Amino acid sequence: MNGQRHATLVAAATLALTLTPLIGVFAGLGWTVPVLMAITAVAVSGSLMRAAGRGQGLQTLAMVGSLLVIMTAGFNGGTAIALIIPTPATFSHWGELSGEGIQQIIVNSPPVPAEGGILFLTMLGVGVVAILHDMFVVGLRTPALAGLTLLTMYLVPVSVAPEATAWFWFILPAVAYLWILADDNLRRVSSFGHRFTGAGHLVGQHFPSPLARTARWSAAGFIAVTLLLLTVVPTNTSGLIDNVAEDFGGTENYSLGDVNPWAQLSGSLNRPEEVDVLRVTTTDPSPRYLRMHVLDELTDDGFGPNDYSGGDDADGLTGAGDDEQVFEAQIENLQMEAPVVPVYGDPVGLDIEGDWQIDEDTGVIVGDGSDMGDVDEYTVTYTEPVPATETLAGAAGMDPSDERWESNTDHPDVPELADTVAQATEGAGTVHEKVLAVLAYLSPANGFRYSLETTDAGNDQAILDFLETREGYCQQYAAAMAWMLREAGVAARVVIGMSQGSRDGDQWVLTSHDYHAWVEVYFDGPGWVPFDPTPASGVPGSVGFPWATEPDTDENEEVNEGDPSAEPSEAPTDGATAPTDASPGAEENPTDDPTALAGGDGGAGATRFNPAWLALLLLLALPLVPALWRAGIRRSRLGPGRLSALTAWDEATDLALDYGVAIAPSLTPRQAAGVLAHAAPGARDAATALGAAMAQQRYSPRGAAIGGLADAVRDLHSQLDKAAEPRRRYRAMFWPASLAVKLSARQAEQSADMARRTARTADRMRSAMRRARRSNSRRERSVTGRP
Structure with a gap:
């Protein structure tokens, strides 16, 4: 029975160890308490039923019942009896929480708050896995199957947080599995009866078997090789949830040729493989951004798209006015697989295969059963309006009576943000002045910098974290600017598409690293006008908009209104040093993870502590522990105040063990010295001196003089090392046999x-x-x- 209680503790502890990858999924550690409570409830109920002598069926029922009780206590929604007894209404409430949790998994980017539906699903999932884990480890005594439950616990965070695939998160789950196997084997061996050593001494059940050392080395080697493979083998760092998002009403199934239509206020970017997505030949000498998705639905986590309602067929685009300059772009599709058509400016004509419709609210061209993956090439004719700065300065915003007003100004109520916006826009009266004020607030001059990941500052709202830490990538900048403008009473939305790309002869090449997010602000008359708050040095192919300046800008900064657009700002090149307003070498990068729409170089941001380096250092230092321990024993024996003929002889015999020189216990010191001299001919004098000193120590009433003994030991060590084969030499250094014998003897004693x-x-x-x-x-x- 004590063995079963011990196994129950091992099962619970190993499952708790595999929770470590969840640290990268949740913000803070508040989730640990309810999850550990679920594991504890399952373990205690199962242990009590086993103590009462009940079978596996009743044990499982008891564990399920305890899980229901603790889940009801935490998530009853006021529908439970006595707070712990679920009712039909309780299960209905759980269904709502499950739907909410699934939607949060699809929409939010790690780290997410541990609350609501996500916490419910996590606690329920861990509880179910805990029941199976206890059954495999304790009830059925099939520890190998416990690897499935531990693997499940490891794969879940990997599914939603690409960071959890890092190799150092694998260490504790691997150790947990080896712990289960070792504990079960020890319980089986201890049940055989009394155990004895080769000398006939009775030993306890935890005394290691002769194969224990081999098993430990094998286990350490297994973990080391696995970690090495994890560091060098390429992995897919996208979350598995991306692939099933569509089934739960989320986004489409995305690849390198598409981008997720979300602008999150927190998260990190992962750089996938760079591939060419589009190749553009255009009459526009300096094209701006390619427009794909429009995000006008704002939540606490950022901007997302409303359902595109469709409208007129794309074939029915109205032509340009007589005074408008029209450009034509022939776009070759290399990898694009989006459900929308990337277009420049205001399209006035579209020649493309398939059925496409124009969303009447956003102007997005959406496939009516068609997808860009089926299009090899298309042509778009478009205009690029260049509103004068003076025009925007005098223009009003969207009329509150406009039916689009609510959807483009609605925002969560965050009092702290309202205070920040009020201070940032103080003195700004017009829409244009408010836009410029927000742009100035989010600029590098105000301490904002480009970074490939955001930092959790501990606030309740992600936007407050971004405004406090002042670092992020295009998603955060675009979402923050649009939210701040809405807080100031200005209609604003986020647009996702592709930046200008890079020039290749007379063409433009847009790669999977050119996905980008920016903002559109509504002005009465000009309509929706783009602004880009992201630091230009963090965006390859960034375009400067001439109207994003004060009306009285300097002459050398003005752009001729006849020009189609401003010249693009220079993007950082490989090896170039980025300006201080951006991370070195940082770039926008795409990813098929919903937590990010673009990727970048890994060198963004200041140097941060990476736990992987600490884990790697500890792993590399592990083989040095026995060597350092053995060297410490040698220094202690030969040090001042400790040196004697006895300690010198002990060191000599231990060196013989380390280098595989067999000295029978029945030999006298002089005979043993002869064996050492034969093994290391160059140390004959040293071995003879040590043997003579030990004999004198034993038989002389005055003992032996210690002069020269330390040098004799060092000489013996050097000659034994020189005479040994390389394999024996390395083994004597990194796993000395004398140390293992001492440990075994101590355990036996x-x-x-x-x-x-x-x-x-x-x-x-x-x-x-x-x-x-x-x-x-x-x-x-x-x-x-x-x-």
């Missing part, structure tokens, strides 16, 4: 001492019981009182 104490205690108990029986027998035979 402790086990034998425990066995002796146990035997003495048992003898005393038996003697006390015999005395008690004799005393009772005498009292029963005695006669008291008078006849």
Whole structure:
């Protein structure tokens, strides 16, 4: 029974160890308490049923019941009886929480708050896995199957957080699995009966078997090789949830040729392989951004798209006015697989295969059963309006009576953000002034910098974290600017598409690293006008908009209104040093992970502590531990105040063990010295001196002089090392046999001492019981009182 209790603790502890990858999924550690409570409830209920002698069926029912109780206590929604007994309404509430949690998994980017539906699904999932884990480890005694439950716990965070695939997250789950196997084997061996050493000493059940050392080395080698493979083998760092998002009403199934239509306020970017997506030949000498998705639905986590309602066929695009300059772009599709058509500016004509419609609210061209993956080439004719700065300065915003007003100004109520926006836009009266004020607030001059990941500052809202840490990538900049403008009463939305790309002769090449996000602001008259708040040095192919300046800008900064667009800002090249407003070498990069729409070089941001380096250093230092331990023993024996003929001889015999020189215990010191001299001919004098000193120490009443003994030991060590084969030399250094013998002898001594104490205690108990029986027998035979 004690063995089962111990196995229950091992099962619970190993499952808890595999929770470590979830650290990268959730913001903070608040999730650990309810999850560990679920594991504890399952373990305790199963252990109590086993203590009562119940079978596996009743054990499983008890564990399920305890999980239901603790889940009801935490997520009853006011529908439970006595807070712990679920009702049909409770299960309905759980269904709502499950739907909410699935939607949060699809939409949000790690780290996410541990609350609501996500916490419910996590706690429920861990509880179910804990039941199966306990069944495999304790109930059915099939520890190998426990690897499936541990693998499940590892794969879940990998599915939603690409960072969890990092090799150092694998260490604790691997150790947990080896712990389960070792504990089960030890329980099986200990059930065979009393165990004895080769010398006939009784030892305890935890005394290592002769194969224990081999097993430990094999396990350490397995972990080391696995970690090495994890560091060098390329992996797919996209979350598995991306591939099933469509089934739950989320986004489409994305690849390197598409981009997720979300602008999150937190997360990190992962750089996938760079591939050419589009090749453009255009009459526009300096094209701007390719427009794909429009995001006008704002939540606490950022911007997402409303359902595109469709509208007129794309074939029915109206032509340009007489005074408008029209450009034509022939676009070759290399990898694009999006459900929308990337277009420049205001399209006035589209020649493309398939059925496509224009969304009336956003102008996005959406496939009506068609996809860009089926299009090899298409042609778009378009205009690129260049509103004068003075025009925008005098233009009003969207009329509140406009039916589009609510969808483009609605925002969550965040009092702290309202105060920030009020301070940033103080003195700004017009829409254009408010836009410029927000742009100035988010600029590098105000401390904002480009970074491939955001930092959790501990605020309740992700936007407050971004505004406090002042670092992020295009998603955060675009979402923050649009939200701040909405807070200031300005209609704004986020657009996702592709930047200008890079020039290749007379063509433009857009790669999977050119996905980008920016902002559109509504002005009465000009309509939706683009602005880009992301630091230009962080965006390859970034375009500067001439109207994003004060009306009285300097002459050398003005752009002729006849020009189609401003000249693009220079993008950082490989090896170039980025300006101070961006991370070195940082670039926007795409990813098929919903947490990011673009990727970048890995060198963004200041140097950060990476736990992978610490884990790697510890792994590399592990083989040095025995060598350092052995060197410490040698220094202690030969150090001042400790050196004697006895300590010098002990070191000499230990060196013989380390280098495989067999010295029989029956040999005298002089005979043993002869064996050492034969093994290391160059140390004959040193071995003879050590043997003579040990003999004198044993038989002379005055003992032996210690002069020269330390040098003799060092000489012996050097000659033994020189005479040994390379394999024996490395083994003597990194896994000295004398150290293993000492550890085994110490364990044997402790086990034998425990066995002796146990035997003495048992003898005393038996003697006390015999005395008690004799005393009772005498009292029963005695006669008291008078006849």
